[in-house]
Amino acid sequence: MRFRARRGAADRAPAPRQKTEVSKDALEFIERASVAQADAGVPSFHVTQRMQKVADALGVPGTRVYTMPAGVLVHHADGTTAFFDADNSTAGTGSLRMDQLQALQSLLDSVAAGRTGAAEGLRRLTAMRDTPPLYGTAATLAGHALFGLGFGMLLKATWWGLVLAAALALIVGGLDNLVSRSRAGAALFPAVAAFAVTAVAAVAAPRIGMNPALAMIAPLVSLLPAAAMTYAVIDLSAGQAISGAARLAVSVQRMVLLAFGAYAASRLIPNASTYGGTALTWAPWLGVTVFCAGCLLTQSAPLRSLPALMLVAYSTFTVQFFATDLGGPILGGFAAGVATVIAAAAFDRLPDALPSYAAFVPVLWIVVPGALGLQGAVELGEPGDHLNAVTEIGIAGMVIVALAVGILFATLTTDIIRTLLHRPPILTTDPHGDAEQPPREH
Structure with a gap:
């Protein structure tokens, strides 16, 4: 290390005597x-x-x-x-x-x-x-496949779309593990991966009845800086300007590389205008479980932590689903941020549960603000009106802000509540009597 x-x-000044x-x-x-x-x-x-x-x-x-x-x-x-x-x-x-x-x-x-x-x-x-990782190469690759499969289910892909998502996610995840050992390779890989996945999706997705702009998201979602972008806004909101700005810069760079690769591929290989597949409307509710299992395998977390992680994920997903239906994606992002902190704190006392700050990190991907921006970047490369693409990118940014504000609000609120619950009583005992008297003012 x-x-x-x-x-x-x-630091070269002599320390006070009590420091020894x-x-x-x-x-x-x-x-x-x-x-x-x-x-x-x-x-x-x-x-x-x-x-x-x-x-x-x-x-x-x-x-x-x-x-x-x-x-x-x-x-x-x-x-x-x-x-x-x-x-x-x-x-x-x-x-x-x-x-x-x-x-x-x-x-x-x-x-x-x-x-x-x-x-x-x-x-x-x-x-x-x-400590070495809990799982070997085969289990980690299987985790990447489950990661893409679960996210594809969250996006309501077709049956063959799920197969495509799992296969491409396995390839992207495996290559990412290899190139991450090289700084130059790690810096360029997001753009190369986005270009390759978008090109494959543009050719294969229409043949299986799926929108290529959606088919390319699930394999690339592991490269989205969901946690870093959210934490950047949290730090900025909490007054940590230096660390917040650094996180934000790294996150924006990663998103720009992904968007550039996806945009370049969409310009070279235009997407088809018709898709004949049937979306699996029931899939998102099962996809949360598959996605969580993939997260544990790829992030080297014990599988016995899956039940508690699923409780956090389903709580967040349910709150976001109904809040989005009620007030749109921005309100859904804020509600999801509040829900994920409360659920992570509530369930981290369960046996084998992940700590709260480990439990809601995978859940940040479920809110998919980065996926909205990535899809908007692909649509910018398609002919026609680009207003919808720009709108999606703007909404993605606002969802990230709303999610971070929700997390910050819930964290600060729970800290205040814990402080109030553990505050010592105001009344004190009079040393000359048995009755409790309020403290005297000086």
């Missing part, structure tokens, strides 16, 4: 756990809040942690400040698998509750980093 600290001039009483293990755990959360790709304000609780539990309440685009900034009570490079070199994305994120969240909860000390926390943190 690459772990490098860069310290400023203030602080455990070195506690400081090291705070620093390394902060880097791990940055690698997990969770929102910056969540890292700040979570690490504040950990610092309080370890006896260093004056420590503050701030997430930056390429690492974390740790400010200690004695005035020293250190910057630690994140292992994940791409700002705004997550490099931890879901099983690692699950272990990390469980460890931070245990340390914040006082059940685990700093030394044991460091040992578990190292073990988490060194």
